[in-house]
Amino acid sequence: MKKLTLTLAALGVAATGGVAYAEPSFSVTGMIRQEIAANTGDANMHTSWGSPWNGRQNTSHIGNLSVLGLNLPAHQTTRANVKAEENDWNQFATRLEIDVQGRLSENVTLYTKLRGYAENPQDDFLRHYDYFGKAATANGVDHPEAPLFALPSRVFRNTPLDDGYGSALENNGQDYMLDIPALYLDYNKGPLWLRVGNQQIAWGEALFFRVFDVVQGLDLRRHSFLGVAAEEYSDSRIPSLAIRGSYRFANDWELEGYAQQFRPTILPRPGTPYSVVAEAFTVYEEPGYEQDEDDIDVGFRLSGQWNDIDLSFMAVSRTTPDGTYRWARNELYPSTTDPDNGNGNGAPQFGRRPGLAFAPDPRGTASADEWFWGASWLRFNPVTTLDTSVTEAPFAVAAAAAGAFSPTATAAQLNAQNPGTTTAELLAKGELDLFFSLPAVGFGPLRGYLHRDYDEEVIVGASAKYVFTGAPDSFTDQLILGVEATFTQDRLFTAPSLSQTKIEEDEFTSVVSLEKYHKFSAKFPATYMVAQWMHKSESDMFGRHLSGNGSPYETGGVPTGDDQFNAVAFAFQQPFPNLIWRADLSVLYDLEGGLLVQPGVRWRPRDDFQLDLYANFLDSDGGNDDIMGTIETMDEVFLRASYYF
Template sequence: MSRKKQTGTAGIVTGSIIGGAMLGLVVPALAIDFSISGFIRQEMAIKLSDRENQANNHGNPFNGQDVPLEPLGLNLSSVAGLNGLLGSLGLPTVTDVTQPLFGSAATLPPTGRRDVRTAKNDFNLFATRVEVNMAAAIDANWSARLTVRGYYDWNAYDDNSDTNFFETQMRSGGGGTPLEYAEKDFMIDLPVATVDYTNGPLFVRMGNQQIAWGEAIFFRVMDVPAGLDYRRHLILEPAIEEYGDKRVPALGVRASYQINSEWEVEGFVQKFEPSLYPNPSTPYNVVPDQFTVHERYKGYADDLWNVGGRIRAQLGNLGLQFIAVSRHNPDGVLRWTKSGVNRDLPVLPGSGATLAETPFEVDQKNGVKSQEEWYWYSNSVRLDGTQGLNAAIDDFQPATGAVTAYNVGESDALARGELDTFFWLSGGLRGHIENVFPYENVFGASVNYVFDGEPGSFLEQLIGRVEVTYTPDRTFTNPTLGQDFIKEDQWSFAAVFEKWHRWSEDFPAAYLVLQFMYKNGSDIFDVKTRHLSGYNSTATTTPKGVDYSAAIAFAGFQPSPSLEWKFEWAVLYEIDGGWFFQPGLRWKPNDKWEANIYANIVVAPEDGRSAIALVDYLDELALRVTYQF
């Protein structure tokens, strides 16, 4: 048993159109019932703090800083220190530590200065959305649905680079899915374009569709058929809406058959479509801008298909569900890749062709400038700074060896000295990584039970549900970004309690849901399927790893006596991690207008254990004003 969403149906226009005339076909006249509805919505998110997104160029905490470098681990800020290096190389000594070395390529004393502006923003989001939903009942067996969605971002966000909100690398036209057209500031797509066939116990849906198997708030356990589109507002819409706007649509066929009053079977075949992450220089970007991400979808994974099925039963108060899905991981996994950029190290003319065979390119404006910056960002995205350097060197020999890079073993000190050497000699380096989509099988089961308590008691109609999935030999992003991914069996577990409860005769029933989730292997949000061995570190220590990721969520809403107002809330607590708070209020004065105001607040100490710390900067007040037609 699951809860029903409360959605507006105001303004539906219903008519009757003669099917033969509409389609221009010589067939007997068919009476088609046609309906259309939709909404226009203004969405905005106002920043509540002066912190900026550290993944973007303008929010880098090292902007404007002169970070001392120690090439080869040596302090070259003094004449004595510099002459010690020059003497060891058999070079003439100097009396002025501020003179250039190797011509004008590397200046003294060595510093990694990010001469970059730090911007200040008032808005994380300022956008307009339009959706039009059309439905046609052709006859007793056939029907069709079409949803047209348009989204325009007014670009109130200030970064140092060209802001591209929606264009992707997935397709030549920039769209994220086959039925999407996207440019930098807007996207138009058809999230639903289906034809349905119903005949007694048989239901078949064909076309572009979103398959939703889960009802969890924040968490996804059984909800495995589709990836998520994070481009519009990450996952920061009201949590109670359960990813309703986020699942990536895909072309496919889905069918179900009601065997009897208790048992139902369902299956699907659907084109693989990956999750869509925010682009660099956009408010909710999660990949540091010093990386270039190469999406290996177009030409690599754009002709793949997912298949899956489930069996459901309702045996009195007991509900059962079993799933099996063969898919490609929509979130992807990351690893180093060749940059392909032919740009010389300033001190090594002609080195560009060799450097193009490594994961690095010279980027003196926006690249990483110091080992301090390297390790700070490695910690923030749960990577291993030292072993990440080793993997980048070992996996791209002999090119890396040709520019004198070497494996430092387990020595953080040697790694820091080597990094500072190359940052000094280059003036800054940009890393290149690729996102690939490995194949995996997911098996799962769930049990839910509706309790029969005394009328008016808390146990009356309380629903308890347990969900478990198992993914054998799952592929994870290695914290080193090495070519050898981590392979490990993954278990995901969720326990959920939900009910409608009336606290007082003066108020309608409140909806309440309490959830617990556990995962091994990756964190609860599965961002780029990062492995937990990259957790538990600081900017000055390497990761020790954690065994699991777990969290508790409590959410719900309470309507007012008139139903005009609704107070909503969602709270997420990571075990050994951070907090996320989302209080909200909805006002619906009539069947046309609705206003929704809510806050997103993150409190996450940076101890290397929290998944939500990735967006600790984003405290914001969000507002949505909707007109329905």
């Protein structure tokens, strides 16, 4: 037997009119899997080691400030001396999963899953990065900025939420995580079902796109969202402590509901191969999380059949797991040196500038050109981000003390006096390069600080599914048409200016899908095909507001914005006889020019072994307006070898 069955009870006798579920019974199964991904793309440009600006010299735009009467000589800015690296392996991990299933009584069952995951970076330079979060606060590795201020090293890194734990039942270290993604009791009696404990909740049926699937955020620390597309985030959804239940009415309509503790999406950790937040930024995740950690999300879904159509209606009140971002004060020495907090000793700590949204960091952004490129690449506005960072309330005093100004306001003022004097962009570049000047004049390279907030919203939605019954072997023979749509009133989005004031708009999200199994050959199992179209009215697939889209890729610039997001996905699976082999292809295409192609094969020669070999090809046509633009270097070939026991 390839499983361990612990049957505590004497085996019951087959029964009639009632089951002999007399004694508790438990079964234990497990899996160990090696997961490796070879990097076939380029270095991750969100990292210091992969930044295209490493060591790059730029001529400053400081001369743009001459319109303000500042005649400073142009100089060369040089990005920090971080050694440029390109990793061979994006992932080299070992996973262990152990499931314990228990039937405790006729109506109560127990399920628990223990998951261990150890990353073993094969590239030396990656070994001092914290892959999972807790080490960033507890066991932080040295960081080059630390000696600069004689500070503990961790302050420059992300301040991960919940002390670095991704979910309620998790422990982790720099290169491992151990969690219990499932630990729940099920109670079922008649049409009533209750599930209590740590659990995943997955709604909706769309591939890639999460329209109805709004209950939980994603844990992207292990393989980002680049795992096997057909698995639909099943390993990524963040489990949460929840009560979930359903009641099925006499007409077979079912009302399902849940109440769960809020847990945010966890992004890949800074500096690691899949990270998507520039390493030159520190994101304060904890303060926002602290405010909302006790939030309880609730949701309901009513499902049933009307004529031949499967219908679902849902309503969810949640704290958004993905969160929104805004500038944050650097908070390096707020109690003693902040010039605007009234506690200062009167001696400005020039060079540190507590109270600003920046702080000097040799690995930080070093030139206006880099700022413009990076902001645009991440779908921010390089000019208004500067405006808000120096004029909005949290920073205004410190910024004024540092001589900072709003390029947009100043340009407007100058142009009002003398039309055509300058532009906000020119002033922004000049001001930025002034900041990036050596400390005698400015601050040198700067690190940016961000807050991550978790806003509340209510989502309502409806879905329908209809199966066509055309003539046998025709296109409409068992063709499944599915529609999912949601509406969120007053949804908050990160402003491309990173303002303290978020963008607030109603958002409509929908996906239309066609699914079909078609038998092309009598000798082969049917081919599964699905085509989908996703539409969002305000943000892209990753939730970034579309007003940040559209700027020159090479130089960056003020975004022109997009009106709507549209993407299509196509996937097929072709099993071979006996299902021992299966070929997959998944394609995701953002109509603005972003492409993800994921071909793969699965080999299952025995019940205790499986090999998956897949590749991710990503491409963007530039223009900073498609979803692949910020991750397009992450091409890879990945392999999973699983042993089940």
